[in-house]
Amino acid sequence: MPILSLLIFLPLLATAFILALPTRYKSSYKYIALAFTVVQFVLAGICYAHFDASQPGVQDLGGYQFVEQLPWIRLDLGSIGKLEIDYLVGIDGISMPLLLLSAFVMLMAIGASWNIQKSPKGYFALLMVLNMAVMGIFCALDFFLFYLFYEVMLLPLYFLIGIWGGARREYAAIKFFLYTLFGSVFMLLIIVGLYFSVINPLTGAHTFNMIYMMNPQNYLGDSIFGWDGYQEILGISARLVGFVVLFFAFAIKVPIVPLHTWLPDAHVEAPTPVSIILAGILLKIGGYGIIRICYSIFPDMAALSNWWLGLIGVISIIYGALNALAQKDLKRMIAYSSVSHMGFVLLGIASLTAEGISGAMFQMISHGFLSAALFFLVGVVYDRVHDRNIYSFRGLAQLMPKYTGYVAVAFFASLGLPGFSAFIGEAFVIIGSFNAASVGTGLPRWMAIAGSIGILLSAAYFLWTLQRMFFGQIRLKGGESWANELNDINSREQLILFPTLALALLLGVMPSLIFNNLNASVLNLVSFIQQFI
């Protein structure tokens, strides 16, 4: 059964269904979307269940599972060679957990969009297109295919933010779009460069196959990204340029600190479900891209530049946390906390140790659940009174005790309370990056220590928010009318939140659920890069 193709293209079927149904059935759109997403989640679950954790993957196509390879575009371009684009999908330990995460977060997003009133047809259709693109990104092993999905993803997001967003939605949508496009346009140049540098050893044709790109033997000697030739662009090694450009393309998504300003705006203006998807999946694409593409295709440059990556990570952690501390808008605070938490991902990836990279992967998964839950929780209060300002609320714990309970759990889980998943991620990122100096990856130990300050700061802003909004005597900006509006969370919301936080707890208690599937791939990746240190 071509399970990955099913996973990718099922949402497209849903889109077709939704578009085909006349508008008078508009209340059924969400059920269609939900049904397809549930099926998708089950499929992802099957992937998880049948996943062989001992297969390494990464630069070895044999180690990928559920591989589907179909020749897609074959063109003889004469003197330039033969164009070879495959429909090549497959998953290894690095992509599989993210695939599962995406399926889950999509489910959450559908649940969160239950009350969408404004043109549900377009909304759910776009959401499903987005769903397809995201799945495709995590499965694609052909760079061309990857890029295709990567670009397709932008479009629905742009419209989802720009149409269903908040007050400044157009600004946010365009900012988001331009930022990401800026990254991906340069990525395209590198893709083309790689295409001309790499040949398929079997057919001798140029190829977009990522797996071939990871093998130094497949590079033409005198090509732009070739290994033996010292090709230079503007006096800098071409491979370094390639690495840096790809890194920035994905780092915008992560996001790293000087390139993060799209994130608060996009998150704040986006509707709750889109915020959930942005935080839960989109940011992970950045981290995934760095591991899957930057690191695997340019392992030599990864080993060379990890000091800078680590520095960027540390800056993101602390800077994001400090910014979160200064926020008055709850959603913006959570957006900045995402910057901080994703900084750990970068720091972990930069450590080039098995612990660090596994920790980073785990942090991505955990952040996927938790930030999605956090945004959902913001949506709960925003739905009721259309205000997110922290200072507009006080003493919510008395009005909404269950909600407060969920918020407290989500906050504590996010600030790295042991027992929840974020702790495992952050702790192993710190341990891994500390360990990095001993395996000689060039990441100094002070970075780990500086990164740990982020854990302290995250506690500060989460607890402060908890204190300001939920504890103390009731004092609301909207007075009595707000007090009537602010009902405790309903069963639908609980139905979404409970599994999410339960999963965060489950992963915190049993990290092996993720780590077991991750280990072979991560070890393979680490040893692959270690050759170049």
Added chain:
Amino acid sequence: MEIILFYAFAVLAIGSALLLVNLKNIARALFLFFIVLFAMAGLYLFALADFVAITQIMVYVGGVLILMLFAFMLSNKELLKDLQDSSGSFLSMPKWQAIVLTLGFLTLMILGINEWQQSIPTWILQARQNNTEIIPTDNNIQQIGLRFMTFYVLPFEIISVFLMMALIGASHLSRKERNR
């Protein structure tokens, strides 16, 4: 003495011509034209062409000018009015394009003359060397009569016929058409 006279005639000719051009009143202009023609005839004398000068006066002054006056008087009633009341501006405004073009031609000609002085044709130089120029004491009329009847007899005849044709044509054109 000779040169002063030449200059006097030249100035008279050029000055009258300029005035002629700038007059609005055609009747006056025609009389100025008369003066120009006389001055030109005087200049021919300096080029030792006495017979040409006489012919000039006889043909132009006696024929052409009278013709023009008649034509003018026949054609231009309004302008005749103008002739009577010449209270308007004495000089007509020149047209600048015509002036530019004219000055261009003048400059070019002066330049050409200047150029020409450097390379005078050989036949003139020969004539000067051999002293075979026309001199004032030569009997020009006799010489011209001889040449007409011998060397230039064919052109002479052709021009006679041509003159005849012109006269007939002119009289034909100026006769009153009945059918109008």
Added chain:
Amino acid sequence: MNQLAHISPIYTALLTVAAPLVAFLYQALVGKRDQSGIISLLGIVCSFIFAALTWLTIWNHPVVSAQLTWFTIGASTFKVGILLNNLSVLMLLLVPTVALPVHIYSRAYMKGDPGVHRYWMYLSLFCFAMLGLVIMDSLLLMYIFWELVGFASYLLIGFWFTRETAVQANKKAFLVNRIGDLGFLIGLAIIFTQFKTLNLVDLFGEAGLIYQSAVTNGQWVSPVNSMDQIWLTIAGLAFFLAAMAKSAQFPLHVWLPDAMEGPTSVSSLIHAATMVAAGVFLLATVFPLFNESTLLFIATIGTITAASAAYFALGQYDIKRILAFSTISQLGFMMVGIGIGTWDAALFHLVTHAFFKCLLFLSAGAIIHEMTHFKVHSQLDFDPQDLRNMGGLRKYMPKTFMLMSIASLALAGFPLTSGYLSKDSIVISAYEWAQSKGDFYLLIPIILVIVSILTAFYIGRLIFKAFFGDFRIMDQVRDKLLDAPLHEASKTMLIPMFLLGLCCLFPVFSLNPFSYHDSWLMDGLLLDEYTFAPSHNAHVIIPLLLLIGSAVSWIIGWKWYVQQKYPLNANSLSLKAAFNQAYINELYQWIFVDGALKLARFCYWFDRYVVDSLVAFIQFIVLSLSRLSVWMDKHIVDGFVNAVASVTYWTGNQVRLVQNGKLQTALYSVFLFVLLGLIYLIFF
């Protein structure tokens, strides 16, 4: 009993930990208000029984440990397991032993509170976390429970979350503890990097990795790795930082006095007896890691803490705050015990302190409970915790007075109490240690002696002010309230207090009331060797000195507080400083909190106006470029096309003018071209 004893200690230990967890989960998921308390109580009773069983099997028996694979990350496998040695089973027993009376006491104390089910839930969570902390066999797991303990403490301090001060306090407590957690985490990272394992048995067990590592040539070499020797010191300091935060050592002690915002029963269990002692427990666990300089640092900090907290205690009026500072001070003693290398003495003091300080808090709770009742009854507005409002309570609450006096005597280190044994063990060891080290080190035991006397004085002050003299508030309302509004606390509260009172006496720990060396506890934990020679003189002189000092301080206290001959100006600088804790809180607020917030605001400002305007600037440039290109397109590219067109048109138009059928125009053009032709011929 015999059969029970055959159950593997592993299982009993697990059940000890699991019982409160089950209680917690049950209440968290399906808890009903009317059952609240029973479940937790049941849990802790089970816990206590299993802990006792475990203790019986393990104490002075070989170490037992068991492990299960937890997860594998990369190539390193982490195991979850428990380690039962004398140290851990001692703590395992201590926690439910103290918690059980507190649970019983809480039944009465918390009665009628609207959120009481949360209280029991949190309390069970705390017991679970604390019990888990002591038996875990891996530093990672310890860290997890370490933070969970802090989390439970956070919840309990902020139990009355509508009180602004309470939520401020729990935030402060958690954040300060987080600083310590960072230390723990860094310590973990160093240990893991150095030894590739976090298992306590592998690390600190007999012939563990710690003992196989050594500092050679400036490198700290372990069997698997080596790094600069500075990291050894840093690791030690990192773990100490963790302990500093949790055990409220100067300068991270600030959270503990504020934590008194929680219910008094919570303060007694968590902030006096168990959680704050976790730091000492941790240091005892990782003790082999410490090198000379770290130990000296620990001893110094301990001394400073003991002295400063005792000083602050002198200036407080809030009965719970005095006890809180007293706790900090006693924790300082324990730290000194660790610092001088006698962690068995520190543990001994930890255990005895747990009982008498718990009792002190419970007694204080009883007083506050009654005072609050009185406040509600008399409809007066006063602070029920303020010593200045009390006095003469001895008449109304004689049993409480008696029990509190016992505890106070134990705190002061009066002979025949447990405190005498444990405190002397620390002070005497410190003296012996200092003697072996040299003159300068003598400062530490001297300060400790002075602090001990101060301790006697401030606890005497508390007793005198609360129980002797006249009931000050009563005088105001005597005419209104004829019936006695104050009475002894209920039996539910008194019984656990009585139990704890028993534990404050010497026979529980040692048959010989004057020699700590004979205590079973010290025997069980006995270190192989002290690094210094024992001094027999010290064993006589120091207790005597302390006794005389305490007696003198009490006489002074009696004169000052009971006979109202108070010689000092209450507004004097030193007393004010003591009351305000030397303004450390304000300093921290100013430097760290305001600093961090300012930095945060600056960052946000930077983000909004610099980073974002950088983006806006780029946007501006791009926009300008596009405007420029639009302009170019319109005026230059398009303009060129237009120009070609218009030149053609113009030329055509001009040429057309020639063909206007006018004679002179035709002539004019003829001559013009003639002229142009001539010009061309002549000049070109």
Added chain:
Amino acid sequence: MITLTHFLVVSACIFCIGLYTVLSKKNAIMILVGIELMINASILNFVAFGKYDKVSYGGQIFALFAIVLAAAAVAVGLALVLNVYRHYKTINPDQINELKDK
């Protein structure tokens, strides 16, 4: 001493004035006058150069021819002018523009 150049310069001036008259005057008769001036200028050249041609007297003879032709041309021209006038009631050449496509 009157050199050839003197004649040439004078003749150039006269020619130019004639040219100007032809181009600028709004009266057919004045245009004829201009043509006559130009012809006279050329006649002056003929006679000036004819001074050096004693053998054939070409200069003077052609000057005579030119005078005769000019007289004939004037006669025909004036006849035309009269006809035009009769037809158009004007002799302003600017207004005689029936050839122009409207």
